[in-house]
Amino acid sequence: MGFVIAIDGPAAAGKGTLSRRIAETYGFQHLDTGLTYRATAKALLDAGLPLDDEDVAEKMARAVDLGGLDRSVLSRHEIGEAASRIAVMPAVRRALVEAQQAFSKREPGTVLDGRDIGTVVCPSSPVKLYVTASPEVRARRRYDEIVADGKPADFEAIFADVRKRDERDMGRADSPLKPAADAHLLDTSEMSIEAAFQGAKTIIDAAL
Numbered sequence: 001m002g003f004v005i006a007i008d009g010p011a012a013a014g015k016g017t018l019s020r021r022i023a024e025t026y027g028f029q030h031l032d033t034g035l036t037y038r039a040t041a042k043a044l045l046d047a048g049l050p051l052d053d054e055d056v057a058e059k060m061a062r063a064v065d066l067g068g069l070d071r072s073v074l075s076r077h078e079i080g081e082a083a084s085r086i087a088v089m090p091a092v093r094r095a096l097v098e099a100q101q102a103f104s105k106r107e108p109g110t111v112l113d114g115r116d117i118g119t120v121v122c123p124s125s126p127v128k129l130y131v132t133a134s135p136e137v138r139a140r141r142r143y144d145e146i147v148a149d150g151k152p153a154d155f156e157a158i159f160a161d162v163r164k165r166d167e168r169d170m171g172r173a174d175s176p177l178k179p180a181a182d183a184h185l186l187d188t189s190e191m192s193i194e195a196a197f198q199g200a201k202t203i204i205d206a207a208l
């Protein structure tokens with residue numbers, strides 16, 4: 001069993017950038033578990049299947065190929081929205097959690113990021129980080145990213161979306177987003193990604 005670094009937190013808190021940087025630094029494999037929910041949602045949307053049929057969604061979840069996940073084809077807003085809807089279904093979560101747990105056994109170690117890694121997927125992980133930032137800061141970062149991409153963006157709509165996603169992720173009955181009791185909190189509202197990385201590195205080095 002490799003060394004598992006569990007990184008959780010709400011959408012747009014900086015988890016993705018931080019997780020990739022940590023994985024690179026330690027030579028660990030990285031799994032962005034949000035992509036497993038997004039890939040399941042995209043498969044349902046592409047096939048024109050309903051998003052509220054748990055059996056159908058579970059079959060799609062079991063067919064997800066962890067090797068073929070690519071954020072650039074899964075980043076669309078409708079896919080994120082559909083992902084957070086199917087993520088409330090226990091059978092979908094069970095299927096994806098099994099695949100994520102199998103991934104977490106890879107050597108020499110892994111970084112998994114998502115919403116329930118420290119609480120459900122890898123509860124015995126020796127390093128758990130809960131990365132967060134205020135909804136305003138997260139919406140601003142997403143807005144800046146879209147604008148930097150040369151696309152039109154509406155701050156109020158993005159802000160409303162961040163809050164809606166938080167409500168759904170924190171309010172669901174199965175595996176709600178919350179910090180594990182033994183997670184280290186990293187609030188990046190007023191912190192650069194570099195400072196967050198240094199904070200994380202100090203915590204990981206102490207546990208290795």
Ligand code: C5P
Nearest residue numbers: 011033034035037083084087114115116
């Ligand atoms: O992180 P990302 O925005 O790509 O995740 C999409 C959706 O997948 C989230 O809003 C959340 O509902 C769900 N998700 C989850 N558990 C995870 C990762 C993502 O429920 N471990």
